Amino acid sequence: MIKIDEIEESLKNKGYKLTKQRNSIIEVLIENIGKFLSVEDIYLKCKDKYPKTNLSTVYRNLEILEDINLVHKTNITGASASYEIVCSDCHHHHVICKTCGKTEVIDFCPIQEFTSKVAEDGFLVTDHKIELYGYCKNCTKKVIKE
């Protein structure tokens, strides 16, 4: 499990301060492990916790969290970026339904096979992004019906 204290400790150690805004962003991300949240989503959920939160602040903090690898950024929709907190002991990827947009978690990850192939060329892999697109059970049914 992710512990908020550990994350905050790690921020402190890097010289970042713990503000109420930053704290609420992290809380929101932790409450939504396994989902990608859009910046707008995060912003709105943070406002519930701490109404003064500003959108710029959310952007600035997500950038910091991404820089220190506490958060993964993706651009599924093309519209606006989405974020998910990194959880080292529950590494996973997502399948994304092209019809309803729902995402599901896949625990399987073949990255080892990949990195060993690439390592032969002297490339050092530190990070990866895998996303599967298609149609979920529900939406497949609909397609067949129509």
Added chain:
Amino acid sequence: MIKIDEIEESLKNKGYKLTKQRNSIIEVLIENIGKFLSVEDIYLKCKDKYPKTNLSTVYRNLEILEDINLVHKTNITGASASYEIVCSDCHHHHVICKTCGKTEVIDFCPIQEFTSKVAEDGFLVTDHKIELYGYCKNCTKKVIKE
């Protein structure tokens, strides 16, 4: 190999017309198989071939080409979208150097293992995106030197 005639035939069959602009976009994409080009890159290269080309036209055509699956879109940089032409007999993924931004092609693809896992849940996978990030041989050396 990709043949420009086949692509154009397939566009014609779908009711799209062959304009000089559309043609030059396809040419540029074919000349850059294995690389992701930003919209701006494509635009500039097209202007070399056909100076009247407009940025909106590039956007509109890339959208069409993506819709009919002749082109893959990605958002590596976060800044602007990148495109690569689809080549059915040379499916591949990329490793992307976080220092110099260079991309290299990896021929290996573990998608089969993935889709069979997901199929159990009734999810139908039609498409996927795999990107590896890290440091290329050159940049790894530099990091060590410093």
Added chain:
DNA sequence: ATGGCTGCAAACGTTTTGCACTTTT
């Protein structure tokens, strides 16, 4: 001759920035 395509300019939504002020350390 028709319908699709283009160039242009303006509009749009997301993200970033400068600055004065506030908060954490």
Added chain:
DNA sequence: AAAAGTGCAAAACGTTTGCAGCCAT
């Protein structure tokens, strides 16, 4: 007290759109 963080408003950026005219079929 110093440094980092914030809110606000404005700017910047990539992308999309409406429209009048153009071009491929």
